[in-house]
Amino acid sequence: MTQEIGPDTSDGYHTFAELYHYRMLFNxxxxxxxxxxxxxxxxxxxRHSDGSMYGGWFIVVAQLPTGQISNHYSEDDWDRFKVPERGHTAEWDGHTAEEAAKRMAAWLDQMPSPAFPEVPFDLIHVRTKES
Structure with a gap:
């Protein structure tokens, strides 16, 4: 018997709906x-660059040094994305989800490490079970 896959499908820890919601928030x-x-x-x-659209959905796009990435989200989440609005997106370069993931991973590998200020050890409170 095949189980129907839907928003409530779970891996035992999270449902698809939860994971998609987390992805949207992180994004x-x-x-x-x-x-x-x-x-x-x-x-x-x-609207996409060719003028097409999906009713009830919008798209967010970022052009990384390693290539374009994008995702579609419900119009209910429009205001969560405080980014410039355009009449249509930049031209889609044809990337797949797999290619976008590779572009993000490549950018992570190329990103320079940030310089964090040193914190003197005596200012760091190390919490243990006893403290």
Whole structure:
């Protein structure tokens, strides 16, 4: 017997609905930061570059140094993405989800390590079970 796969399908820990919701929130947090910093070409639109659209959905796009990445989200989440709005997105380069994942991984591998300020050890409180 084949089980129907839907939003409530679970791996025993999370449902698809939970995982998609988390992905949207993480994506919004990151894209909002990139847009605020002027880091990459990040934008959202209801229409694709060719003018087509999916009713009730919008697309967010970022152009990384390693290539374009994008995702579609429900219009209910439009205001969570505080990025520039366009009449249509940049031209889609034909990437698949797998290619977008490879582009993100490649950017992570190329990113310079940030310089964090040193914190003197005596200012660090090390919490143990006893403390």
């Amino acid at each position: 919004a947090l990151l894209f909002n930061e990139w847009a605020a910093a002027g880091k990459f070409d990040v934008h959202k639109a209801y």
